[in-house]
Structures are given as structure tokens and as C-alpha cells.
Amino acid sequence: MKTNLFQNRNLTLAVSALVALALFTAACGKKQIPAPPPAPTAGNQTPGGFGNPTPAGNVTATLTAEPSRIEIGQSANLNWTTTNANDVSINNGIGTVSATGRQSVSPTETTTYILTAVGPNGSTTASATVTLAPPPPPPAPEARQNNSMGTLESRVQTDLKDAFFDYDGVTIRDDARAALLADADSLKRIFNDFPNATINVEGHCDERGSAEYNLGLGDRRASSARDFLVQMGVPAAKLRTISYGKERPQCTEADETCYQKNRRVHLSAGQ
């Protein structure tokens, strides 16, 4: 804000005379008597009693905000003073105000208030900014799985398929080949996401052979599937074959549908 104190030569001269008079009085060493207020000038009388314009009519204005920094929901006080103004207003919806005053404001965002004081000899402005504190940081995000990755167990469960076998068979048949090809791709992604993971290649059998023989048969099925996966580029060191023979059936009915479900290689997350 800049006030044009010296707008014309006459005004300059008048001010100089007053200053000189004041200095002279002080130099006389008498008890100081406050100078009487300047007599009102008819032409400078502000309607409504506004201000006491100096004889020179310079318009001054100050505007402060206290506190200048609030949080949302809190209030700040605008304080202002003006001189030689007969029209004082503050923007942002406050409007015309008295020459000197105070008003509470509760802005919801950082706001700069501008006071405009207009007097007979000109106008001036003053401004004050009420800064809103930044919002607090959001709470820490909930502990949730990265949807794109999941846990090893969930990935193994959803991404890997069983390979099924013929009765007493260890040969990778066409449907098992398709399943294991897809498994090989899935395993590469899983090992990429879980570099330390190992996968169990479990061999299972239906209930019809003897238990002891089926243990060996399950081992051969697991090895057969493991070898196929390795040929498809799955690291052998990541795969561990386990035979459960017919000791852990996923189906216990005595029919071919159930038998087929149990003649399988199942991939599970290793320890």
C-alpha cells in the first residue's frame, strides 16, 4: 500500500509549515500542551461522523488479521483503522464498514481481505490474509493386500490348476498338458512376485490301488509333472515333489468321477 502524501505543491507547503511550528514550540522548552485537534473543516466533514481527517486529508488505512493462521472452523478477527476516509469497505462479502473496526471472520480457505478507504483526498487500501492451516494428513492406509499380487497361498489357489491322470498312469495326457502349460506361465509370474517362494508338486492317487503301491505311483506322477514344468522353464530348485499316495483324497465317493478327481497332481505353496 502506498500513500501519496505529496500529491501537490500546496499540500507540501502546508505540511512544512506545520512541522516547523511544531519544532519551534518544542524548542521553547515549555511544558508541552497537546495540540488541539484541528478545527473541523466544513468541506472535509465526513457524513456520518467518519474519521477525523487531517487537515491535509491524507487517507490512511491499516488492516490486520488476528490470528492470521487458523484451522478450518476457527475464527480470526479483522482489525482495521483508517484516517481521512469517508468510505471504507472490505471485500469478500463484508462490505462497508466503519472507519475503525473489528469483525470476526471464519473463512473456509485461505483468504486475503482488502480494505479500501476512500477519502476526499484520495483513497488507499490495506490488506490482511487469513491463512488456513493445511488439513491434517490422512490416516495411514488400511493394511490391505495389493490386489494385483495377493498372498502366495491365494495366488497358488487361484492361478494354478490340477493335472489329472489315467488309472495307474503317470503319462501327461492332453488335458494335463494344457493345465501344466498354464501352470508354468502362472508359476513364472508367482516366482516373480514372490522370489523366495517354493511350490509343492503333490502326487495323489485314487483309492483303488494298494496304499503302499500308490505312494510310489503318486511320487511318479509328481515327478512327471515336475519334469514337465521344468521343461517349460520353471526353475527346478523352486519345485518340491511330495507323494501322498491315496492318503489325502479330495473326494471320498466310490465312483469314477471321484476317482478321477483324486488321480491328480496338485500344486500348493511350500513352507
Place this chain on the structure above:
Amino acid sequence: MKKRIIIYAILIAALAVAVLYAQRTDIQTSIVGPGGKPALAVVDFRGAGAAQPFMSVFNSTLYSDLQASALFDLKPKSMFPLNNPQTPADLVAEDGGKGDALQDWSGAPVHATHLVFGYAGVVNGLFVIYGNVYDARQQDLQAAKLFAQNYPDSLDEGGAARAAHKFAADIIQRFGGSGSLLNSRIYFISSRGAAAKFGTELWVMDWDGNNQKQLTHLGGQMAYPAISPDGSRLAATWWPIAGGQPRIDMINSQTGRTVPFYNQLASLNAAAAFTPDGKKIFYASSPTGESQIYSADIDGRNFSPVTSTHGTPSEPKVNPKNPDSLLFVQGVPNEQIYKMNAEGAGIERVTNGEGEASNPSWSPDGQHIAFSWTRGYAKGEFNIFVIDIGSPDHYNQLTHGEGKNENPVWGPDGAHLVFTSTRAGRTPQIFTMLSDGTQVKQVTTQGSNRYPVWGVQ
């Protein structure tokens, strides 16, 4: 001339038929004992004073043991004479058929060959059986005496039962029984006591199903136990519940605790069997990627391969009378029982290639094999068969499609078998029977029970 040739041919053919028939029936006679069954008249023993309350237990146990041996023709008590002798002094030369003369028992209507009699008394607080076995066919009392023996035990029902078991065991042994069930125990794998799905533990019971108790608390899944000849150890196959490769656990049969055993670094170590001296085991392992039969010391060390076949050989079983004779099972195209020597040489198929044959078990005398076979039934529908190792083409079928019947194991008496069957429902249970297929008894009812083995204490 032609007529003579025809007669010779007929005679030769008849001879051949007779030989074949003799071989076929040899199984039966060798199982039930040579020379036909002795006919025993077993009188009810009475007890003096405080012994009397326990005589019911004694008499029923003695009769049950003798009957279970399959060695005897036990004569019905309803045919017995009025008097039952209690001591040899009661026997007289002739009493007019009242029962105090031996001929009262050898003649009509009893027709016994031997008389088992005696009584019980209390001596120094002990229950004592004074037992006698006499040949009822003898005229002279001294010549008739087969043996007399005292059996002291505690004055309670348990003591009475033990005394009966001991007396029966002595009678069985005297009549040529190859062993006794006295002090024998059946170990088996049960789902009881295991909380996790698929969890199983090792259990033990008396051979009649009494005193069933959990032996191990390993918290995994167990299968295929084998018992050492002295009954001190069991080797079982074990998986962790959370998932893992099967391994062999060596277990103290008294405490149920594991003892050190070295498992090879392999995808499986399983299905162990002990040698007759109990110093080595044979088992299946796959350190090279293909399962083979290995031998090792009892602690798993000093292992070496025995087989080098491509049929997934498993279930090695050593002949109890010949450590250089083994049975095992392998597939391709279907599982059958084979034999070989202890070095893996001389492999020959024992079963005829029909169906699937597995679970071989040597009889205590090393002459017979009990096994599971699907011959005549659908895949997986196993029944129990017995063959003579010398004539494997002649078999005796013991079960006939009453559920699935698997894992037969001979009792130490050479007359009984224990096996698993689903004849009582989908859940397998343990049964015993005589080796001729009779006297089938269910000995477990709770939970799922499989893989029995019969050992001595």
C-alpha cells in the same frame, strides 16, 4: 500192448491228479496242524474259596484261546458226563460212566482224545491254577498224563485271565502250534486322537481288541507300520500335516517316542520292513528320483539300493525263516507280488499276473503268504488270499467281497490273521480271522482304523 499203455496212462494221470490235490490241500493241513485236530474236552474249572468269583473269567478265556488257535476240535460241554475230575487223584479205572474214568471221555458221546481238567486255589493271596492235560484214549493213568502245570497270578479277574492265557499257550505249544497269541499285541493306525484333517496316530491293543490305547502323539499323518521281530520298535511312514515329504519314523513300541533314524534325502522314504534278526530294514526310497527298495541299518545308516527296476517297487517283506528271501510289490502294468534275494537278484513274479496283488505277509513259518488280491473282482476290490510259497498257483481265498479286505498280517501263532476291511461301512476297521477264513471278528469300531501289524511284547 495198447491196452497196457492206456492203463499206464490212466494210472499216471491219476497219480498227477493226486499230487496236485495233495498240494492244494497242503495249505489247509499245514495251517490247522498235522494229523487232524485233537478233540479236547475242556471241563469247567472250579475255584476253592476266594478263587471261585474269578472262575467264569478263567473258563471263558481258556476256552476262547483254545478255540481261536484252530488247532482243536473242542467238544460240547452238553455231552460231558456228570462228574468233572479236578485232580488226577479223581481219575479211576472205571466208574460206570460218571466221568471220573478216562474212557468216560474218550467214549460216546464225548469222543474226546484229550481231557483238560483242574481247579483253582488261593495260595499266599495268589490265584493258582492247577492244570492237567491227559490223553483220554490211554488205559494207564501214568501213560495218559500229557502234562500238569501250576499257574500262579494275582487274585483278580486280570490274574485269572492271564493264567488262562498261559495255560492255553502251553496246551497249544504242546499240540504243535508254532506260536502263541499270549503277550501279542496288534498295532494299528487310527484317526482317533488326531485333531487335524487327515491326521492319524499309532495305536495298540490286545489281539482280542481289548485295552486299545494311543501310542504316539506326533501330530502328523502316519501309515504303513512294521514291527521288529522282538516287538521293541515300529517303523512307520509319517507326513507333516501342513505338507511335506513322507519319511520313516522309528518308534519305541513301549513309549511311543521316536528314536533316531536317518532318512535319505529323497521325495519319499516309506514302507519299511525288518529283517528276522531285527538289525536291518528294507524300505522304499527315491534319492535318484525313481523309487527303489533299499536296505539300511536299523538307524537308517549304511543304506544301499537293492532293486533297480522301473516298476515302483515297494512293500519289501523278509521271510522270517530266511533273511535272503524277500517279497515285494511292483506295478507296470499292474501291481503284482514278486520275490528276490536280499541283494535284489533272482526277481520272479509270485502271483499270476491277474488283477492287482499287494500287501504280502509271511506266515511265521515262512511257508505261506497272505496277501490282498483283486482276482475275480473289480479294480480296487481286494480280498484276502493265502498261498503256499512252494506252490503259488494254488490259492485259498479267505474273504469274498465283504467290502474291501486289505493288509493281512499273520499272528505269531501262525493260525490267525489281522486285516483291514470296509465290510462294516465305508470307514475301514480292523478284523481278525483264522487263516482258513473262519471266525472273523471285528476288533475296532471307533474312528478309522487301518494298517494293522501283529507283534509280540
